[in-house]
Amino acid sequence: MPEPETLPRETLAPATWREVAATLAGVLVLFALVDLVAVIGLERRPLNAGYRVVKEKWRLLEGQVTPVDWLVLGDSAGNQGVMPAVLEAELGGTALNLCTIGAQSAMGDAWMLDAYLRKVGAPDHVLVVHVYDNWERELKVDGIAQVPLRWGFWERLQPPVHLDAGPALELGLHRYLPLYAQNQALSRLLRAPWSALGRPFEMDAEGFVPEARSNPAAVRSDAQKHLALVRRGKAVLSSSNRRAIDALEAMAERHGFDIWLAHAPVFAGLPAEEDYRSYFAQVQEGLSSFTARRPRVRVLSSEPVTFPAEEMTNVDHVTAEGARRYTKVLAGQIRSALRNPTEAPTTSPP
Numbered sequence: 001m002p003e004p005e006t007l008p009r010e011t012l013a014p015a016t017w018r019e020v021a022a023t024l025a026g027v028l029v030l031f032a033l034v035d036l037v038a039v040i041g042l043e044r045r046p047l048n049a050g051y052r053v054v055k056e057k058w059r060l061l062e063g064q065v066t067p068v069d070w071l072v073l074g075d076s077a078g079n080q081g082v083m084p085a086v087l088e089a090e091l092g093g094t095a096l097n098l099c100t101i102g103a104q105s106a107m108g109d110a111w112m113l114d115a116y117l118r119k120v121g122a123p124d125h126v127l128v129v130h131v132y133d134n135w136e137r138e139l140k141v142d143g144i145a146q147v148p149l150r151w152g153f154w155e156r157l158q159p160p161v162h163l164d165a166g167p168a169l170e171l172g173l174h175r176y177l178p179l180y181a182q183n184q185a186l187s188r189l190l191r192a193p194w195s196a197l198g199r200p201f202e203m204d205a206e207g208f209v210p211e212a213r214s215n216p217a218a219v220r221s222d223a224q225k226h227l228a229l230v231r232r233g234k235a236v237l238s239s240s241n242r243r244a245i246d247a248l249e250a251m252a253e254r255h256g257f258d259i260w261l262a263h264a265p266v267f268a269g270l271p272a273e274e275d276y277r278s279y280f281a282q283v284q285e286g287l288s289s290f291t292a293r294r295p296r297v298r299v300l301s302s303e304p305v306t307f308p309a310e311e312m313t314n315v316d317h318v319t320a321e322g323a324r325r326y327t328k329v330l331a332g333q334i335r336s337a338l339r340n341p342t343e344a345p346t347t348s349p350p
Contacts, residue, residue, distance in 0.1 A: 050101040052201055053079055053209065054146040057098050060207050061112060064120045069093025071116065071123040072207075073109035075102040077264035077316045078129030083327045084206035090331035093124065097207035102134045103143030106244035111147070111157040113251055122255035127330065128248070131264045131316045132283050132304065133229060139240040141167055145174035159247040210320035216309035223269050223315050230279035237286040245290060245297060252296035259297040260334060261287060265326045267315040268306040280304065300333045 053076065070093060072082045077099075084095035098112050109128055116123070139161065144154055154161040163171065203209045252259050270276040284302050291297045311322035318326055 049201070050076065050103070051146045054100045054104070054143075055148050056201075056203055057100050057112075057207060058115075058148050060096075060203075061098055061116055061119065064096070064116070067116075067121045067123050068096045069124040070095035070127060071113070071125070072097040072099060072127045072129065073112055074099040074127075074129035074262075075104075075131055075134055075264070076100070077131045078262075079207075079209050080211055080313075080317045081265050081323045081326050082127070082129055082330065083208050083320075083323050085204075085208070086324055086327035087127075087331055090328060091334060095206060096123075099129060099207070101143065102131060102137060103140040104147075105134065105137050105139045105143070105238065105240045106130065106248070107139045107159070107161070107240050108143065108147075110159060110244040110247040110251075111154075113248060114158045115149075117251060117255065122257055125258055125260065125334075126248070126252065127260045127262060127334075129262045129264055129330075132266070132280055133226070133235075135241055135283055135287065136235050136238050137240070138238050141171045142174045145171050151175075158251065159243045208323070210323065211313050211317065212320060213313075214310050214319050215313045218314055219267050219309040219312045220269070223267055226270060226315055227273060227275060230273075230275045235279050235282040235286060237290055242290065245294070249291075249294040249297045257296075260300050260337070261291070261297065262300045262330055262333070263304040264316045265307050265312075265318050265322065266304040267312055268308055270315060271304065271306060298337065300330065300337065305329045 057079075070084070070087050070091065072078060072084065072087070072095065074082075079097065079099035079101075082097055082099065084097050087095040098116070100108050100112075104111075106128065113126060144161070147153065154163070201209075248259050271280070284299070287299050288302075291299060305326055307318055307322050307326070311319050311325075313319065
C-alpha cells in the first residue's frame with residue numbers, strides 16, 4: 001500500500017505589532033497615491049459625461065471677460081438643446097450656454113449666475129431651461145461635488161447651502177475619493193481604456209454640446225420610464241428649486257434683467273398620454289403660482305415643444321438639428337413675450 005502524500009504546510013513568520021502597523025501604513029499610502037492620481041486625472045479628463053459637462057461649463061464661465069446679451073442656464077436638456085448661434089441670429093446680440101446637469105437642480109443655475117455676475121457683470125436676459133421632472137428634484141451632493149471651485153463655495157454663492165456632517169462627509173467622498181465614488185467608471189477604464197477615453201466631447205466656444213445621432217429605440221424605452229414616474233403621484237416644486245428661483249429673482253431685480261423659464265423639449269409620444277398631461281399641468285401650475293409675484297421671472301410657455309423620436313437621444317434630449325428648431329421656437333416665444341409683456345407666449349413651430 002502506498003503511503004499517503006503529506007500535504008504541504010505553510011508556516012507564518014512571526015510579526016510584531018510594529019511590522020503590522022508598517023504594512024497597514026504602506027497599504028494606506030499606496031491607496032492614497034493611487035487615489036490622488038485618480039483625482040488629478042479625473043479633474044482633467046472626467047470619465048462621467050455629466051461630470052465633464054459641469055467642469056467644462058465652469059471653466060467656460062471663468063474664461064469670460066464681458067457679459068453676453070443672452071445667458072442660458074439649466075440642465076443637460078438645455079446643454080444639448082439651446083444653440084447660442086441661433087439665439088444670436090434670431091434675437092440679436094451675443095449668447096452663451098452654461099447649462100449643466102439635473103443633479104444640481106436650479107440651485108446650480110443660481111450659483112452660476114451669481115459667479116457670472118461677480119466675474120463679468122450682468123447679462124441683458126437669462127434663459128433657464130429644465131426638464132419637466134427636474135422641478136421636483138432636490139439638490140444632490142454629487143452635483144455639488146463636481147463644481148471645480150474651492151471647498152465651501154456652496155456657502156459663499158447665492159443662495160448659500162449649509163451642510164450637516166453627514167452630507168459634508170458624502171460630498172468629500174465624491175470630491176476627493178473617486179476610488180470609492182467613481183469606482184464603476186474607473187473599472188471600465190481599466191477593462192477597456194481606449195473605449196473609456198475615446199468617447200468624444202464636443203463643445204463649441206459658446207457652450208453648446210451637439211449630438212449628431214438620434215436613438216429612437218432609447219427614446220421609446222425612456223418614455224416608458226417617464227410614464228411610470230408621472231403615474232406615481234403629484235408634482236411638487238422642491239425646496240431647492242424654490243430657493244433657487246427666489247435667488248434668481250433677487251439677482252435679476254438687483255441688476256435689472258429678466259429671467260425666462262423654459263420647458264425642455266420632449267418626445268411627442270409623452271403629451272399623447274393623459275398621465276403625462278396631468279403631471280405636466282401640475283408642474284406648470286406650480287411654476288406659474290410660485291413666479292406670479294416675482295415680476296422678473298416669467299414662464300415662457302404653458303406647453304412643451306415636442307419632437308419625434310428620430311430627432312432625439314432620449315425623451316428630453318434632441319439632436320443638433322432638433323436643437324436648431326427648438327432654439328428657434330424659444331426665440332419666437334421670447335419675441336412674443338417682449339412685444340406683449342402681459343400675455344403668456346404659446347408654443348408655435350419655427
